[in-house]
Structure formats: C-alpha cells, structure tokens
Amino acid sequence: MPDTVCPWLYLASQSPRRRQLLDQLGVAHRLLLPDADEDAEALEQERPGECPEDYVQRVTRAKWEAATARLARHRDRDAAAWPAAPVLCADTTVALGDRILGKPADAADAARILSSLSGQDHRVLTAVVVEGQLRLSVSQVRWRTLSVDEIARYVASGEPMGKAGAYAIQGRSGAWTAHLSGSYSGIMGLPLFETAELLKPLGWQF
Template sequence: MMTKQIVLASASPRRRELLDQIGVSYRVHVVDIDETPLLNELPRAYVTRIAAEKSAACCSQLNVGKPVLAADTAVVVQGRIMGKPQDFEHARQMLELLSGQTHQVYSAVSVRGDNRHEQAVSITDVTFRALTGNEIKAYWRTGEPRDKAGAYAIQGFASIFIQSIKGSFSGVVGLPLFETAQLLERQGIKIIT
C-alpha cells in the first residue's frame, strides 16, 4: 500500500529504503548545504538545525504542494559530534573511540507542508564491544565506513560490533520511523489506514 507522495530532501539510499519499508511514496530532491557544526553547538541543536535547513532549502528550490521531508543523523561520543571519516586514519580514530563504549546517535526529522514546519528528534544509546586493530582494518576494507557518520553502519557489517542499542534502530540507520510516521500523519499522510 503506497501513501500520498512526499519530497525526500536526501541522497541517502538508507532513508529511501526506510521509507519504502513503511510504504511512503516519494521523489528525491537532493539539497547541498553546509553541514559544519557551529562553535559550541550541542548535538540536538545541530541535527535539528541541519534537518530544518535541508527541508527549507528544498522548499525554496521547488514549488511543490507536497510535504518535504529531510533528516540528519549524528554519532556523538562524549558530547562530541562525529562526522564522516575523511580517510582510514580518521575512521580508525573514530572506531577506537567507539570501541567498548556507549555512544549516542541523534537523528532529527524535519517535515514542511501546508505552511507549517514540524520536527522531532530521536536519541539512541549504542554500545560497542571492544574492537581490535585488525577488526578495524578489516572493517575499513569492506568500504562500508567511508560515507557513514561515526564510520559505521548498524545495518551492515558493524552489526557484529554492537552489544546493545536502547532506542530507535531506524534512527541509527538514518531516519527514525516512529517519529517520521507521526510527523507525516500530522500532514495528512497515513501510513496504515
């Protein structure tokens, strides 16, 4: 069952897969914004701002009568926002920080439509087991960490490193479906009718 179409302001194949999973019809319009954290910006404020800027940029580029959905996800270790790794050394540093620790994944959703803007944030605790240097090298060679916040993908090989999660699995993937469904329903888009 497919719902009324929305515009997805994201190039992420994982976000598309998650919307497919719940039967939301969409068309993609990728926006390019500066995602650099502001000085002393807290993680929640950061993901909320970035998601809102993505949906606003999409709305300003398109004249659509459909809701626009954007999202942003950040891996946070000891209050520090981790970006995407620039190279193996950067990924190794990130994965060593995650090793044997619990970190947070903040995932914000922004939906604009019918002259209103609403947002929600999901925060999930993710606990990694201790990683060896050889595991980190082997994981890098899979190619998976290269374009992922925090240098890992919970839905891929990194799932074997994760002891537990407390919160939203889909939020860690990149789009918290519980919050997304609530925001879309407020725009008149029913997921299950």
C-alpha cells in the same frame, strides 16, 4: 488519505537507507536533491560549543529550508514537472559524550573514529523535519572492544565512508553492537515512529 493531501512526498536526501525505510512505511517518494551550485556540505559545519542535540536539529532545519527553496525554484521553472508536495528531510549524527563524530574525511579518519567508539557507549541522534515540523530520535549504542585488525578490515570494506560515526548499524558493525536502546531505524537514518507521527497530520495512515 484525504483528496487534498498528496499521496507522496519529496525526500531531500541521497541516502538509500532513508528510501528503504520510507518504502517500509509504504510512503511513496521522489528525490529532491541539491542542485550543482548548492554547497550542501557547508550546512553540516559545526559551530563552537554546539551540543549534538542542537547541532543535528539545526542542520536538519537548514537542509529542509534549502530543499523547500529548491522546490520553489523548480516549480517556478516548470510547475507541471514539480507538483506541490510535502518535503521530508533528515540528518543523523553520532555523539561520544558531547563530541560530534561526523562523516570520516578519509580511511585514517574512519579508523580514528571507530577506535574512539570501541568499547564505549555512544548516542545516535536523528532529526526529521516535514513541513517545518521537527522530531528528534536519540538512541544509545554500546559496542564491544574492537581489535586493530577488526577496525582495519572494516575500513578496508569501504562501509564507513559517507556515514556519521563511520559505521552503518545495518552492515558489518551490527556484529559489534552489544546493546542498543532506542530506535534501530533512527540509527539507520530515519526513525519510523517519529516520521509516522509527522506524516499522520498530513493524511497518511499507518
């Protein structure tokens, strides 16, 4: 890696899955999380008539812009503690047709989302932004039909909460996935191919 390139980056995400996937690539990283006075959830609000592809790209860009502004504030206060480095941001959404399925509000909402995905094909879209450059990964997933009891047990496990589409492909719902076309890592939350392509121009080698 060239001497002019920082050998690590800031990850603007609380997702342990994204940290795991960056570790898989061998990319060192430091968390750059929202300040207490930031309303990160407001950035995820849908706009009327917005298609899933436009939504996930807009939200990811907005989160990246918020993260870079946050880093600038930190550096203004203490540049030594917050060295300059690239900022990576990603966001994932699940879409059933043109309907965006976000994070469930509660257990009942999680059950409703999972019921809508039962026996259906759906898309998982993850956008990644590094230094203002964006890549989009779109995957197709087909589930077998789920019983009411299966959905109830999964919701009771707590795994659906905080996840787009109310599920984690790397968790118990993997047993329901009859077919997958696209990026497994993208469905987890950080498509490794697209991420590597964004990092190569900055000096990373894979």
